[in-house]
Amino acid sequence: MSIGSDVIRDVVLVVVLVLAVALLIALVVTRRRLLFARRREESADESAAPQAAVVVHSKKVDDHDARRRQIEVLSGRLGWRAPVWLETTAEDPGRGQTRKAVEDGASVVVAFGGDGTTRAVAESLAQTGVPMGLLPAGTGNLLARNLGVPPNRLESSLHIALTGRNRTIDIGHVELADTLDSPPRKETFLVMSGLGFDAEVMATTAPELKKKIGWVAYVVAGMSRLRGRRTPVTLRVDDGPAVQRRIRAVLVGNVGMLQGGIQLMPAALPDDGWLDVVVVSPRGVTGWVPVVGAVLTRRNHATVEHFRCKTVEIQADRPMFAQLDGDPAGKAQSLRARVDPLALVVRVPG
Known part of the structure; x- marks a missing residue:
């Protein structure tokens, strides 16, 4: 083999080697670029995900x-x-x-x-x-x-x-005053606000009992407070006339179902733009029997009155236990409530 052939062979080998190295470098660079792009996309996807x-x-x-x-x-x-x-x-x-x-x-x-x-x-x-x-x-x-x-x-x-599905519901705004002359406390409620028997039960139920047996603890506490005197109140619904009642409890609701599936306010819907009011006026322990019957059968009775309104004002002769969505709210002698229609978006099954 001549010297010229050896030189040509060496040149070809060098060229092939250079091309191989260049190809390898190109593959490495391309792979790194793809990995970087993928990580950037993943990062962008992650930052775009809702939180x-x-x-x-x-x-x-x-x-x-x-x-x-x-x-x-x-x-x-x-x-x-x-x-x-x-x-x-x-x-x-x-x-x-x-x-x-x-x-x-x-x-x-x-x-x-x-x-x-x-x-x-x-x-x-x-x-x-x-x-x-x-x-x-x-x-x-x-x-x-x-x-x-x-x-x-x-x-x-x-x-x-x-x-879930978005559902827009009403909320209630309430003003509670300790006495008729004191400045009111402004609060919000989603379920019910009220004065009287139910609020007293919620305020006096032992926390330890609630932790052990759940909402049944309210039933246990309520049984011991069925006997009690009625309180004179003045009730005004929207722009209607003031009416006098002697009550054990008054509840203002945005929704109507209690624990155990009991419908206290069957017509109440959370997105109807109305508040539902229930006035409960039993006499003595035996007076609760028709109250329970009226609630369970959804029939009218003299001891259970229903109202629908945009605003309601209750003034009592004395301070009564108050509650907001099942939480004790001290005592109040007056309660004013109004509905705020379709004010809140809530996720519900859909």
Whole structure:
């Protein structure tokens, strides 16, 4: 073989080697670019995924650290980012946390606790258009029950909170005054507000008993308070005339179902733009028998009166126990309530 052939062979080998190295470099660069692009897309997809904020009442939720991890996993399975976790405090039961969640752009704010937590979250979400999800973990959970959200079933209720149907409902605004001359306390309610027997039962039921047997504890406490005197009140519905009654209880409702599926206000709907009022006036212990019969059979009776209104004002001769969505609210001698139609968006089964 000549020297010229050797040179040509060496040149060819060098060219092939250079091309192979160039091809290898090109493959490595291309792969890195693809990986970078894929990571950038995944990052973009993750940042575009919706994110919830969970306002949690930690004292109502057992082992809330484990529940938080469970919610994060379930959220990821549904295509949501891990939620922002906001705990209530003794000073703020959820209003400030909810406002912060709305300002930070939460896609939905989830109330994780009892009816009190739900009420605080709803108050700050009213008229914002941001939906409220429900993770009911209290004793009553009356709003959740009336809207078909299963209490104390975390996975099912979270699925509804993140992927359910939006339903716009009314809320109630109430002013409670300790005496006829004192300045009123302004509150919001979603279920019922009231004065009298039911509020007294809620205020005097032992927390330990509620924790052991749930809402049945209210029945136990109520049995011991059936005997009591009626209180004279003045009732004014909308612009109608003032009427006088002697009552054991008066309830103003946005929804009508109590625990156990009992329909106290059968005509009440959460999105009808009306408040429903029930006045209960039994005499003595035996007077409760027709009251129970009227409620269970949904028939009229002299001891159970129903009204529908946009506004209602009640003034009592003496301060009475008051309640808001099943939570004791001290005592009040006057109650004024009005409906705020279609003010709140709630996630419901759909």
